[in-house]
Amino acid sequence: MSIWESFKIALSSIWNHKIRSVLTMLGIIIGVAAVITIVAIGQGAQTQLTDELFSTDKNAIELFYEQNPTEDGSEMIWMEPELTHEDVETLAKVPGVKAVLATNQGWGALAYNDKQGEMEITGVGAEYFAARNIKILEGRPINVRDNDGMNRIIMIDTVARKKFFKENEKVIGEIVDLNDNPYKIVGVYESPTPEQFRHSEFGEMLMPRALISLMFGNREIERLAIIASNPDKISETGRLAADTLTKSKKLEDGKYNIFDYSQFEGEFNQFILIITLFIGSVAGISLLVGGIGVMNIMLVSVTERTREIGLRKALGATRGKILLQFLIESVTLTSLGGLIGLGLAILGTLVISHFSPITATISPLVVVIGISFSAFIGIVFGILPANKASKLSPIDALRYE
Incomplete structure (x- = not known):
């Protein structure tokens, strides 16, 4: 039996038990939809907040005068150097x-x-x-x-x-x-x-x-x-400009420095990422629950189709083919759930983007990971039922009532 025929049998089995299949996929659907939606909201919020907080100009950096501390620790008299057109011309040549x-x-x-x-x-x-x-x-x-x-x-x-x-x-x-x-x-x-x-x-x-x-x-x-x-070299260019201006003005009591937002932006992005991963992992628990549901329903399917398995073995089906058949059914079930979850996630992000100030963004990488993970769950939680089916004795299976 080819993989395509096994896939058609899997679809037929799912179609013949529509309500049971939908209830089985529910955990996968909710899990995939929740994870993709949460990550999309997180990415959209990160992009929007980063633009608002840090991107007045991604390639712009401000210079400021920083006075040296006094040796005896006394209060400093603030005397900022006067900036001139010559200073502008000096910086333009950096x-x-x-x-x-x-x-x-x-x-x-x-x-x-x-x-x-x-x-x-x-x-x-x-x-x-x-x-x-x-x-x-x-x-x-x-x-x-x-x-x-x-x-x-x-x-x-x-x-x-x-x-x-x-x-x-x-x-x-x-x-x-x-x-x-x-x-x-x-x-x-x-x-x-x-x-x-x-x-x-x-x-x-x-x-x-x-x-x-x-x-x-x-x-x-x-x-x-x-x-x-x-x-990409904004910090290096900014420091070089600050040093050049300090030397050009022959400053002794202070120097020019830069406001470098790259470090703050990195910390901010890391914070958003941690929050997104935490909430996404909580939502991902439903994927685990859905996987357990898939394993449970596949075990029931093995029991229901014991005589079918025995007949196929009697006709020459190997243990590997029986194992592959049930794994394909399990992966098909979870992959369909993942696709439906993706559809709900897309709809959810459209609604969220319309009614909230955040534009949720679904990246192709997240979609691929979400669908692949749902298929992976089908493999992991389908191994036990598939292995049980492949180990059935054809004589005992044909006698099963």
């Missing part, structure tokens, strides 16, 4: 640096018609938009002439546009009041800052950093960040 982001910050009250709101303002240069992949939805970005000439222009993000303007209302070229001074809107952009990390419900603004320095009296360059050409 190997592996794709772009340098020089920014400053401010807050202002934006007013238009009868609407007003406090908003965070980021002072930027022309390089900011390409380096951060800022999506311009309307108008144009801030350019070199705007910064050099300290032009009174601003850009607002999509949140601010919705707060201050109607959907089809003209925005570009409109004059708004910012801290009681007129400014012209030249562009609308999509902010890369996740909503939960915004500091104002009214949105954000971009402005030439030289203008922010003039308005608020702060330094033109308050923060420096570098964009690495290769995201």
